[in-house]
Amino acid sequence: MHHASRKWHGNTDWCRRMKPPSIVIVGAGPAGIRAAETIIQAGYRPTVVDEGDQCGGQIYRQPPSGIRRSPKALYGFEAQKASNLHESFASILDAIDYRPASTVWDASENKLCVLSESGTKDVHWDRLILATGAMDRVIPFKGWTQPGVFTLGGSQVALKGQACAIGECPVFVGTGPLLYLVAYQYLLAGVRPKAVLDTSPPKAQRRAIVGLMRGGRTFLKGLLYIAQLKRAGVRIASGIRPLAANIGEDGSVSNFSWLDHSGEMRSAICDSIAVGFGLRSETQLADLCGVPFAYDKGQRQWLPAQDSAGRAEDIEGIYFAGDGAGVKGADAAELLGRRAAHALLLDLGHAESGRLLANINRRIQRMSTFRHALDRVAFPFPHRLAAAIDDATILCRCEGVAAGELRRIGKELGATEVNRAKAFCRVGMGRCQGRVCGEIAAEVLAECLDVSIEKVGRIRGQAPVKPISMRAFAEASKS
Amino acid sequence: MTVADVAIVGGGIAGCSAALHLRQRGASVVLLERKSCGSEASGVNYGGVRQQGRHPAELPLARRSRALWSKLESLVGTDCEFSVSGHLKLARSDSEYEELNTYAAHAETHGLSLKLIPAEQIRRTYPWLSNDVVGGSLCAEDGHANPRLVAPAVMCAARHCGADVCERVTVTRVEHRNGTFVTTLSDGQHVQSRGLINAAGAWAFHISAAFGEPVPEDVMAPNMCVTEPIPHFIWPNLGVCGGDIYIRQIERGNVIFGGGEGIADRDAIRSYPQSAVTATAIRAAVSLVPDLANTQVIRTWSGIEGVMPDGLPVVGRSRTTPGLVHTFGFSGHGFQLGLGVGAVASELVLDGGTDTEIDELSIGRFDQLDVAASGNA
Ligand SMILES: Cc1cc2nc3c(=O)[nH]c(=O)nc-3n(C[C@H](O)[C@H](O)[C@H](O)COP(=O)(O)OP(=O)(O)OC[C@H]3O[C@@H](n4cnc5c(N)ncnc54)[C@H](O)[C@@H]3O)c2cc1C
Ligand SMILES: Cc1cc2nc3c(=O)[nH]c(=O)nc-3n(C[C@H](O)[C@H](O)[C@H](O)COP(=O)(O)OP(=O)(O)OC[C@H]3O[C@@H](n4cnc5c(N)ncnc54)[C@H](O)[C@@H]3O)c2cc1C
Numbered sequence: 144m145h146h147a148s149r150k151w152h153g154n155t156d157w158c159r160r161m162k163p164p165s166i167v168i169v170g171a172g173p174a175g176i177r178a179a180e181t182i183i184q185a186g187y188r189p190t191v192v193d194e195g196d197q198c199g200g201q202i203y204r205q206p207p208s209g210i211r212r213s214p215k216a217l218y219g220f221e222a223q224k225a226s227n228l229h230e231s232f233a234s235i236l237d238a239i240d241y242r243p244a245s246t247v248w249d250a251s252e253n254k255l256c257v258l259s260e261s262g263t264k265d266v267h268w269d270r271l272i273l274a275t276g277a278m279d280r281v282i283p284f285k286g287w288t289q290p291g292v293f294t295l296g297g298s299q300v301a302l303k304g305q306a307c308a309i310g311e312c313p314v315f316v317g318t319g320p321l322l323y324l325v326a327y328q329y330l331l332a333g334v335r336p337k338a339v340l341d342t343s344p345p346k347a348q349r350r351a352i353v354g355l356m357r358g359g360r361t362f363l364k365g366l367l368y369i370a371q372l373k374r375a376g377v378r379i380a381s382g383i384r385p386l387a388a389n390i391g392e393d394g395s396v397s398n399f400s401w402l403d404h405s406g407e408m409r410s411a412i413c414d415s416i417a418v419g420f421g422l423r424s425e426t427q428l429a430d431l432c433g434v435p436f437a438y439d440k441g442q443r444q445w446l447p448a449q450d451s452a453g454r455a456e457d458i459e460g461i462y463f464a465g466d467g468a469g470v471k472g473a474d475a476a477e478l479l480g481r482r483a484a485h486a487l488l489l490d491l492g493h494a495e496s497g498r499l500l501a502n503i504n505r506r507i508q509r510m511s512t513f514r515h516a517l518d519r520v521a522f523p524f525p526h527r528l529a530a531a532i533d534d535a536t537i538l539c540r541c542e543g544v545a546a547g548e549l550r551r552i553g554k555e556l557g558a559t560e561v562n563r564a565k566a567f568c569r570v571g572m573g574r575c576q577g578r579v580c581g582e583i584a585a586e587v588l589a590e591c592l593d594v595s596i597e598k599v600g601r602i603r604g605q606a607p608v609k610p611i612s613m614r615a616f617a618e619a620s621k622s
Numbered sequence: 623m624t625v626a627d628v629a630i631v632g633g634g635i636a637g638c639s640a641a642l643h644l645r646q647r648g649a650s651v652v653l654l655e656r657k658s659c660g661s662e663a664s665g666v667n668y669g670g671v672r673q674q675g676r677h678p679a680e681l682p683l684a685r686r687s688r689a690l691w692s693k694l695e696s697l698v699g700t701d702c703e704f705s706v707s708g709h710l711k712l713a714r715s716d717s718e719y720e721e722l723n724t725y726a727a728h729a730e731t732h733g734l735s736l737k738l739i740p741a742e743q744i745r746r747t748y749p750w751l752s753n754d755v756v757g758g759s760l761c762a763e764d765g766h767a768n769p770r771l772v773a774p775a776v777m778c779a780a781r782h783c784g785a786d787v788c789e790r791v792t793v794t795r796v797e798h799r800n801g802t803f804v805t806t807l808s809d810g811q812h813v814q815s816r817g818l819i820n821a822a823g824a825w826a827f828h829i830s831a832a833f834g835e836p837v838p839e840d841v842m843a844p845n846m847c848v849t850e851p852i853p854h855f856i857w858p859n860l861g862v863c864g865g866d867i868y869i870r871q872i873e874r875g876n877v878i879f880g881g882g883e884g885i886a887d888r889d890a891i892r893s894y895p896q897s898a899v900t901a902t903a904i905r906a907a908v909s910l911v912p913d914l915a916n917t918q919v920i921r922t923w924s925g926i927e928g929v930m931p932d933g934l935p936v937v938g939r940s941r942t943t944p945g946l947v948h949t950f951g952f953s954g955h956g957f958q959l960g961l962g963v964g965a966v967a968s969e970l971v972l973d974g975g976t977d978t979e980i981d982e983l984s985i986g987r988f989d990q991l992d993v994a995a996s997g998n999a
Binding site: 248249251254256263265563566567574576607610611612613614616617 | 908
């Protein structure tokens with residue numbers, strides 16, 4: 144049951160019953176790991192559920208056993224942080240109930256439904272930390288669903304997780320710091336990108352410079368990536384507008400075309416394209432738990448409402464950590480993990496956590512100026528580009544819905560809200576459940592109806608969070 | 623103040639169809655809907671357009687409705703993915719097969735012809751069914767449709783014919799004074815009408831009670847699942863004796879199935895599927911159609927449906943208030959009925975009667991009940 148209006152009282156009376164509260168953390172990325180560590184220090188044994196086979200989350204993802212690459216080769220500048228985190232996790236393994244390769248597919252009042260190879264199990268929680276991380280954001284353009292086009296994160300996962308590249312001469316398109324980072328990682332791995340094409344105008348990046356300086360080392364690293372890429376002869380352009388991924392005779396991508404910042408058409412021969420327009424938080428579990436959402440104008444995404452310590456609004460016992468409730472980056476994720484854990488401990492009566500909380504919040508505050516300059520000023524999400532995708536371009540790839548169809552549904556059938564539009568034309572109704580196209584659909588609908596983005600709403604979260612195999616259920620009942 | 627011949631509370635399939643039929647008879651109509659037309663049960667149901675298995679008391683209404691489904695495209699300009707796929711009801715024991723036999727004989731007296739299919743023929747025709755199946759009964763003229771499209775399409779047709787459709791307004795009060803209904807809306811407006819149709823779905827008991835006809839209308843929330851698209855192989859709409867699982871596959875390839883119940887919170891106007899029920903339904907689906915093990919469920923949902931204690935809807939004239947017609951409490955099977963219900967409601971309100979046999983569906987059957995003890999109080 145998800146009574147958003149009713150406060151759920153976790154077992155705050157556990158002291159009386161002398162049964163420790165069941166504390167569950169979803170996600171074993173930087174946020175989840177630091178949260179677990181903090182909880183253990185206070186004497187509890189948390190359960191950590193993570194979809195991955197190994198800990199690390201997105202940024203510090205580990206290759207499958209069998210593939211050996213040094214941390215330096217895998218994580219570059221972040222090698223030390225990655226090793227620290229992996230080691231921390233290894234050292235707490237005995238002190239947690241770790242459930243790798245397990246997907247939380249539904250959540251409700253004090254219960255998570257967890258699917259693994261052995262079937263689905265309910266995991267009860269009294270306190271829940273959601274550290275579910277983020278995923279790539281993509282703005283569709285002509286040909287984006289063709290073979291050879293990957294998400295930026297996906298192309299990095301290929302490199303980190305499987306030690307393979309998406310192609311021999313990839314083009315990187317989109318915006319955000321990850322664009323340059325991944326291109327640079329490809330270069331390090333011996334694959335020279337054909338071009339790095341940024342939709343953010345160069346002006347914006349210059350304007351952001353003051354805020355960016357606050358990032359110190361991180362900012363310098365960014366400059367270094369760009370310098371290295373340039374030195375290697377990689378074409379770099381900003382203020383571009385993607386036109387199309389064109390398909391060659393072999394049925395795969397052969398060429399990418401775009402408009403440069405003066406409106407001139409350009410193209411480059413390539414065998415693969417990595418596309419990323421920043422990240423969006425993975426928020427479905429919060430939604431299924433009944434946490435209220437609010438629209439975040441900066442990130443242009445609906446995010447679960449939380450207080451200044453990461454406590455979910457309205458629903459007692461739920462805490463947020465890391466990129467899952469607003470993208471702030473990996474360093475912040477570690478702090479946010481600790482913050483959520485301290486908020487939780489404070490609520491369980493550990494007074495000393497209060498002081499630590501304030502301390503952590505000050506450090507997070509310091510980071511946010513840099514993050515703000517990075518995300519909102521230098522590389523803002525190009526929502527106008529999203530709203531303007533042309534009628535013929537497929538917007539929802541799962542269901543094959545073109546932007547023009549959505550606009551028609553909005554205007555002719557009066558579908559002024561995204562869930563209504565979904566009901567009529569299936570946008571966001573497929574395998575990804577609108578995680579990829581939902582926000583883009585909202586931008587398109589809002590623009591064509593000339594209403595505010597908040598007004599068109601968001602696609603409601605529905606279980607399962609990710610597709611679930613029917614076999615896993617059937618087999619489990621046999622055993 | 624808006625004045626019309628008839629006001630309709632509720633823009634589900636019943637209310638929308640009533641609006642269309644009233645306009646076809648030339649009556650002026652105001653249709654009042656709290657959200658958008660078809661956003662409750664009518665828009666989120668399983669999509670079964672099934673006569674087979676219905677209680678004899680509602681078969682005449684189902685027959686009438688079925689005739690309208692054939693005319694849907696000419697009525698509203700689109701077929702709403704209505705497909706006459708047949709409905710195959712399956713027996714998993716000899717006694718169930720016997721049940722199907724008995725029912726078929728009865729259905730025949732209502733002009734509904736069912737074909738019994740013994741085990742060996744089931745294996746040949748539907749080789750993808752589990753060996754647990756010992757026989758079936760096929761209603762060739764049954765099928766399925768896309769529920770998300772039907773009520774909105776009927777509403778658009780009604781509006782096109784001149785119905786005044788008001789969405790995002792809640793009826794907060796209904797009264798009958800000197801032979802006229804005065805309906806008060808959440809925005810402070812009033813509608814005055816000679817006739818009133820109570821088509822408010824799971825919330826209709828509020829309105830019947832306001833006219834001195836309290837009823838034990840409860841709620842249910844069928845638990846629904848849909849898979850990713852897979853090659854089309856399940857052509858009939860499938861049901862089983864006992865009703866624990868029902869399955870259909872749409873042309874796009876997605877398999878939709880249901881079984882068991884989620885949770886309906888009628889006051890908060892929200893419903894949720896339940897994970898444990900979903901898990902049971904998945905197992906039941908795989909045990910009936912084993913190949914489904916190779917696919918994935920991508921979404922689950924539920925909806926809020928009014929249920930009467932005897933599982934039959936209330937369709938008929940009010941016993942207290944002339945000009946008032948009730949159509950609600952479809953107990954999980956009003957999607958198929960909806961088009962016919964609207965036609966019947968239009969006759970009841972304009973002519974005071976109908977040729978369709980609905981006597982057993984009258985609200986009068988709850989006269990003796992202690993409503994407070996048995997239902998929604
Ligand atoms: C593909 C990708 C690549 C990135 N690469 C970089 C990079 O190179 N450098 C950089 O600075 N930032 C990168 N980022 C951003 C980076 O992810 C974050 O800043 C950082 O990892 C956030 O840490 P986190 O702990 O909040 O989340 P994550 O590290 O994303 O960890 C979240 C964990 O939760 C698990 N999870 C989520 N939902 C469920 C569920 N329903 N059931 C079970 N488990 C679940 C995930 O599998 C994951 O392991 C990347 C992001 C993405 C999406
Ligand atoms: C999950 C599910 C699966 C189902 N499967 C099937 C199936 O396969 N086959 C089948 O035949 N039937 C099925 N049913 C049943 C069927 O959907 C319903 O019987 C039918 O849709 C009822 O239609 P209706 O118009 O009476 O009610 P609804 O569609 O519920 O419409 C009532 C409307 O009244 C409005 N309303 C209520 N109070 C007010 C007020 N005060 N002011 C303004 N508006 C108000 C509501 O907003 C609502 O839109 C299913 C139902 C559910 C929930």
